[in-house]
Amino acid sequence: MKDQQVFAMKLAKVYPLLVAKGERKGRTRQEVDQVICWLTGYDQEGLARQLAKDVDYGTFFRQAPRIHPNYTQIRGVVCGCRVETIEDPLMRQIRCLDKLVDELAKGKAMDKILRNGEETATPAV
Numbered sequence: 001m002k003d004q005q006v007f008a009m010k011l012a013k014v015y016p017l018l019v020a021k022g023e024r025k026g027r028t029r030q031e032v033d034q035v036i037c038w039l040t041g042y043d044q045e046g047l048a049r050q051l052a053k054d055v056d057y058g059t060f061f062r063q064a065p066r067i068h069p070n071y072t073q074i075r076g077v078v079c080g081c082r083v084e085t086i087e088d089p090l091m092r093q094i095r096c097l098d099k100l101v102d103e104l105a106k107g108k109a110m111d112k113i114l115r116n117g118e119e120t121a122t123p124a125v
Contacts, residue, residue, distance in 0.1 A: 007058030041066030070115040
């Protein structure tokens with residue numbers, strides 16, 4: 001039930017919260033957008049279209065052009081859950097975005113956030 005509530009939230013309501021989290025810590029909207037686009041495969045125009053269409057969060061991720069293959073490298077705790085142990089693929093992707101924005105807000109370097117240079121092999125879980 002809780003998952004369904006997250007999936008049904010409007011992207012247009014969640015997006016400003018993600019941006020605000022980054023901006024409170026001195027990061028920019030462009031950096032938040034870069035993280036979102038890296039994870040989902042949307043370009044800037046695609047992200048803007050999804051916001052304008054007022055899609056829900058679940059639809060935003062289901063319609064994503066390409067979830068980045070390195071998303072499996074995202075680990076840690078967000079919202080009280082270890083992202084690498086979340087079984088529902090859609091919820092895992094959503095929580096991975098939360099984790100990426102958390103890392104951004106904590107001042108982590110963008111190349112580390114985007115898992116550049118890390119292996120793309122899926123780790124054993």
